[in-house]
Amino acid sequence: MAPRGLAVLVFAVLMAFPAIGGDYWTDQLTRYLLFGLFAMSLSLVWGRGGILCFGQAMFFGGGGYVMAALTMGLVGGGLAGGLLTSTYIGLLAAVVAAAVFAALLGYFLFWGKGLAGAYLAIVTLAIAFMLEQLIKSWYALGADNGLSGVPPLDLGAFGWHLELWDPAPRYYAVLAVVLAVYVGLDRLLRSPFGIVLTAVKTNPDRAAFFGYRVLWIKLVTFVIGAAIAALAGALFVAVDEFASPTLIGFGLSTEVLIWTALGGKEMVLAAFLGALAVRVMEGYLSESLGDYWILALGLGFMLSVVLLPRGLIATPIASLAARLRGNRR
Numbered sequence: 001m002a003p004r005g006l007a008v009l010v011f012a013v014l015m016a017f018p019a020i021g022g023d024y025w026t027d028q029l030t031r032y033l034l035f036g037l038f039a040m041s042l043s044l045v046w047g048r049g050g051i052l053c054f055g056q057a058m059f060f061g062g063g064g065y066v067m068a069a070l071t072m073g074l075v076g077g078g079l080a081g082g083l084l085t086s087t088y089i090g091l092l093a094a095v096v097a098a099a100v101f102a103a104l105l106g107y108f109l110f111w112g113k114g115l116a117g118a119y120l121a122i123v124t125l126a127i128a129f130m131l132e133q134l135i136k137s138w139y140a141l142g143a144d145n146g147l148s149g150v151p152p153l154d155l156g157a158f159g160w161h162l163e164l165w166d167p168a169p170r171y172y173a174v175l176a177v178v179l180a181v182y183v184g185l186d187r188l189l190r191s192p193f194g195i196v197l198t199a200v201k202t203n204p205d206r207a208a209f210f211g212y213r214v215l216w217i218k219l220v221t222f223v224i225g226a227a228i229a230a231l232a233g234a235l236f237v238a239v240d241e242f243a244s245p246t247l248i249g250f251g252l253s254t255e256v257l258i259w260t261a262l263g264g265k266e267m268v269l270a271a272f273l274g275a276l277a278v279r280v281m282e283g284y285l286s287e288s289l290g291d292y293w294i295l296a297l298g299l300g301f302m303l304s305v306v307l308l309p310r311g312l313i314a315t316p317i318a319s320l321a322a323r324l325r326g327n328r329r
Contacts, residue, residue, distance in 0.1 A: 002269035002314075003321050007186070010269065011179055018168045027167040030174050030239055032279045037178050037232040039259045039275035040185060040268050045225035046257075047265030048189060050201035051218060054121035055128030056229055056256055059102065061248030062131065063094035063230025064237035065141060068150045071238070074140065087154045091234050098230030099223050106222040110215050125250065132249035146244035153238045174235060178272075181228055185268050188224075197221060258301050264314020273313050 014033075018026045038060050045051045067090040069075050105127070109120060136144050153164040153173060164170035188194055197217060199207045204214045237243040246252060256275070263274015278297070285293035308315045 002267050002317055004186070006317065006320075007182065007269050010273065011175075011182075014175055015172075018171055023167045026171050028283075029276075030167065030171045031236065032276050033171075033174050033178050034232045034236045034239065035256075035259065035279055036272040036275040037181060037235075038229055038256055039263065039271040040181065041225040041228035041232065042256050042260045043263075043265055043268045043271035044185060044189075044228070045222060046260065047267070047271065048194070048197055048201065049218060049221035049225070050116075051222055051225075052117060052121045053124045053222070053225070054257070055124035055126075055253050056225070057250075057252040058124075058128040058131050058248050059098045059226040059229035060233035060236070060252065060256075061135075061243075061245070062101070063098050063233035064243045064247050065135065065147070066094040066097050066230070067091065067234035068147045068237050068243040069141065071151045072147065072149065074147075087151075087238065090238075091231065094230045094234035095227045098226045102223045102226030103219065106219045107215075110218045110222075125253065128248060128253055129250060132245050135245045135248060142243070144245065146242060147237075148242050150237050150241045150243060152241065153235070170239060174239065177231070177235065181231070182268065182272070185228075189268070193217075258297065262301060262304050262312050264311025264317070266310065267314040267317065270311050270314035270317060274311065277313070 014029075017029060021029065038056075041059070042053065042056050045053050045056065070090040070093055071087065109123065135141060141147060153170060155164065155173065164173055189197070196207070196212055200212065200214050200217050207217075208214045233247060236247070259275035259278050260271040261274075262278060263272070264270030282293065282297070285296055289296055304312050310318060
């Protein structure tokens with residue numbers, strides 16, 4: 001885990017950003033924060049749980065479509081005086097739907113000896129691909145065109161409404177969610193559950209020998225990761241005001257793997273920063289290198305895997321943490 005002092009510094013800088021970044025970059029960073037939240041979900045599942053999910057975007061995009069369908073009134077919008085179009089209900093439904101789907105899917109994936117490694121990656125990739133094709137042919141959800149005009153985040157309650165149109169308030173609302181999820185994950189991974197999770201990832205047979213229920217530990221981790229990814233996707237479509245089939249498929253699933261690996265898959269903060277760094281760099285690389293920026297990103301990914309397998313960001317953080325611990329001793 002990253003030192004807590006470093007996490008405080010990172011989020012303090014993010015809190016101060018709108019004062020110096022301007023409306024454009026504040027709006028852009030709002031989206032990048034959600035991609036960072038998405039990377040946190042994969043860091044938990046892959047980096048800490050050892051579950052190589054190559055279709056993590058199916059939860060991100062699925063959560064986005066649930067949010068869009070409900071808040072746009074496509075599903076029972078007139079019921080209970082439009083209660084189902086509420087931002088809160090949309091977010092809750094997205095998280096619950098992803099968690100239930102992940103629980104059912106994970107139960108079959110991990111049953112018995114379960115799938116692992118490349119087999120698990122291929123199966124999750126195939127499921128994500130099928131879901132993307134399903135959305136593309138589902139005309140009620142916009143098919144290939146997606147859903148545009150998704151309502152913005154509305155933090156109203158008891159007849160009072162506050163729609164987050166302006167970049168700064170929307171940024172701080174998203175940052176608050178990201179911070180809350182990070183603190184929750186940090187506490188979870190430092191708890192006895194986090195220690196057992198490390199044991200299950202390192203040697204599942206030995207963990208099972210000592211009485212730990214490996215299937216359920218993996219399943220809980222998979223479900224939590226799916227719920228976080230769905231939350232990120234639901235917030236993303238509300239910020240972007242658009243839901244697209246590309247949010248579910250192979251492309252985004254591959255990108256989040258690259259973000260997480262470059263940052264450091266075993267460190268949630270590093271994965272989060274990796275997503276932010278890559279998204280910012282993509283803007284500059286696409287301007288200077290044109291279509292070749294993807295090759296540059298792929299080359300950086302391969303060099304990171306070979307030279308710094310712990311991640312470009314996680315490696316120096318881990319070294320700093322080790323030095324601090326040594327000085328205290």
